[in-house]
Amino acid sequence: MRIAELSRHTGVPVPTIKYYLREGLLPAGELTSPNQARYDDRHVQRLRLVRVLLDVGRLPIATIRQLLSALDEPDPDVHRVLGTALPTAVSGKDSLDPDGVEAARVRIDKLVQERAWLVGRETTARQGAAEALAAFEQVGADVGMLLEQYADVAETIAGHDLDFVGRAPDAEGMLYHAVVGSILGDALLAALRRMAQEHESAKKFGIRGDDC
Amino acid sequence: MRIAELSRHTGVPVPTIKYYLREGLLPAGELTSPNQARYDDRHVQRLRLVRVLLDVGRLPIATIRQLLSALDEPDPDVHRVLGTALPTAVSGKDSLDPDGVEAARVRIDKLVQERAWLVGRETTARQGAAEALAAFEQVGADVGMLLEQYADVAETIAGHDLDFVGRAPDAEGMLYHAVVGSILGDALLAALRRMAQEHESAKKFGIRGDDC
Numbered sequence: 001m002r003i004a005e006l007s008r009h010t011g012v013p014v015p016t017i018k019y020y021l022r023e024g025l026l027p028a029g030e031l032t033s034p035n036q037a038r039y040d041d042r043h044v045q046r047l048r049l050v051r052v053l054l055d056v057g058r059l060p061i062a063t064i065r066q067l068l069s070a071l072d073e074p075d076p077d078v079h080r081v082l083g084t085a086l087p088t089a090v091s092g093k094d095s096l097d098p099d100g101v102e103a104a105r106v107r108i109d110k111l112v113q114e115r116a117w118l119v120g121r122e123t124t125a126r127q128g129a130a131e132a133l134a135a136f137e138q139v140g141a142d143v144g145m146l147l148e149q150y151a152d153v154a155e156t157i158a159g160h161d162l163d164f165v166g167r168a169p170d171a172e173g174m175l176y177h178a179v180v181g182s183i184l185g186d187a188l189l190a191a192l193r194r195m196a197q198e199h200e201s202a203k204k205f206g207i208r209g210d211d212c
Numbered sequence: 213m214r215i216a217e218l219s220r221h222t223g224v225p226v227p228t229i230k231y232y233l234r235e236g237l238l239p240a241g242e243l244t245s246p247n248q249a250r251y252d253d254r255h256v257q258r259l260r261l262v263r264v265l266l267d268v269g270r271l272p273i274a275t276i277r278q279l280l281s282a283l284d285e286p287d288p289d290v291h292r293v294l295g296t297a298l299p300t301a302v303s304g305k306d307s308l309d310p311d312g313v314e315a316a317r318v319r320i321d322k323l324v325q326e327r328a329w330l331v332g333r334e335t336t337a338r339q340g341a342a343e344a345l346a347a348f349e350q351v352g353a354d355v356g357m358l359l360e361q362y363a364d365v366a367e368t369i370a371g372h373d374l375d376f377v378g379r380a381p382d383a384e385g386m387l388y389h390a391v392v393g394s395i396l397g398d399a400l401l402a403a404l405r406r407m408a409q410e411h412e413s414a415k416k417f418g419i420r421g422d423d424c
Contacts, residue, residue: 011309049351051307056347058270082406082413095263097223117407118414125406132400135268139261141392142379143400149372150401151408153365158408160361162416167354180353182409188344188355189362189405190398194294194337195329196363196370197394201294202330204374 003029006039010047017047024065025050027072049180057183067179076175078165082182096134104137105130111151161185215241218251222259229259236277237262239284261392269395279391288387290377294394308346316349317342323363373397 007014020026026046029037046068053064070081108130112119119126136143164181168174219226232238238258241249258280265276282293320341324331331338348355376393380386 012307045352052347052351055305055307056344079410079413079417082409093267095224095267112407117411119407119410123407123410125403125410129400129403129407132268132396132403135264135396136392136400139264139392139396140257141389141396143376145379146372146376146393146397147400150369150397150404153369153372154401154404154408155411156368157362157365157405158412160358160365161405161409162412164355164358165413166416167357177353178409178413180348180351181358182406184344184347184351184353185358185362186398186402186405188341188348188359189366189401191337191341191344192362192366193369193373193398193401194394195324195331195335195341196366197294197373197390198291198331198335198337199329199367200370200374201291201377201390204378205291 001039002036003039006043006047009044010051012047012051020047020050023061025061025068053183056187059183071172071175071179076171078171078174078178081175082178093131093135096131097138100134100138101127101130104133107133107147111147115151115155157185157189213251214248215251218255218259221256222263224259224263232259232262235273237273237280264392265395268399271395283384283387283391288383290383290386290390293387294390305343305347308343309350312346312350313339313342316345319345319359323359327363327367369397369401 001009003014003017006012007017017026021028026043029039029043032038050064050068053059053067054061059067067081070077105127108126111117112126133143133147161178161181165174165177168177213221215226215229218224219229229238233240238255241251241255244250262276262280265271265279266273271279279293282289317339320338324338345355345359373393377386377389380389
């Protein structure tokens with residue numbers, strides 16, 4: 001199909017598609033003349049993925065480019081992508097006190113060690129967790145008990161996530177599931193958590209069901 | 213203290229503080245002359261909160277203004293804030309197919325009903341969950357089993373979250389914990405989930421500890 005058809009098919013405007021092509025988020029089409037290219041179903045799928053990672057995952061362009069290049073590698077390495085390529089919600093936040101982040105990082109490293117988690121020292125999530133923890137403390141919230149409870153819950157979720165990855169038919173599909181599940185899973189989990197909080201709060205503060 | 217001192221104390225530049233004052237994110241100081249105002253510790257704390265909600269929570273200014281006004285109400289209503297004022301990661305995403313979102317919303321409403329969750333129909337998280345679910349399906353990932361597993365986990369997390377809220381000494385503190393815990397908790401949980409995924413993946417794919 002031509003670019004106009006790709007646009008109709010996906011609802012993405014032509015200038016936006018051209019922007020993604022320039023930014024390397026979409027592979028070039030097959031040239032049929034010096035000024036025209038042909039696109040196929042892989043472009044449709046890739047375009048849908050890019051839109052969702054941008055819009056629901058709220059990832060920066062550079063991060064998406066990095067994830068897509070991992071997806072396109074001839075020898076998919078699910079473990080490497082899960083360990084290093086996936087961004088966390090937080091990174092390099094300049095509103096945080098560096099000493100507070102450093103102290104929080106020591107606590108996160110201790111948590112990893114105590115739980116014998118096989119997590120590389122360069123995993124960006126270590127720093128992300130330290131920054132989130134430092135943010136709690138910077139606004140005066142004591143989060144000690146919550147940290148261990150969340151770590152327990154994270155183990156459960158990760159078990160489900162790896163099962164989800166394992167349900168893909170091949171290595172390429174597993175990598176795809178790892179990326180999609182990690183990024184979109186954050187959004188799904190956050191929304192379900194919010195609903196469950198409202199429910200727990202209704203129980204705690206005695207709101208009746210028909211008030212909802 | 214004067215605005216320059218407030219800036220030194222918090223590390224936030226004076227023009228940024230003035231911007232927050234104009235945007236209503238920081239209450240005005242007490243005027244000591246037509247051109248000078250005095251600020252106190254409450255301004256320091258509020259400024260720290262605003263920075264963290266912007267930077268770690270990645271919330272839009274308008275949402276932060278809404279949350280802060282809930283915090284400043286004379287009669288704090290934790291349940292209302294948990295139910296309606298807190299944003300979810302996803303909302304109003306134009307990259308999603310409206311029919312897909314509508315179908316996903318029916319599934320989310322069914323899940324709420326089956327679990328007898330006391331969740332208002334207007335709770336934004338219902339739509340946020342529907343959008344996240346639709347995003348999964350739009351990129352071709354079958355998320356049926358994951359949805360129920362995540363809902364189980366969300367119940368556990370919400371129980372911990374409400375315990376965290378309940379550890380605050382008064383109603384004002386509980387509301388503060390609800391806001392801070394919900395927003396920063398998403399970031400902390402996402403980072404811990406990412407680490408636990410790497411650990412599960414290391415176990416599944418047989419990576420040894422000393423490779424980490």
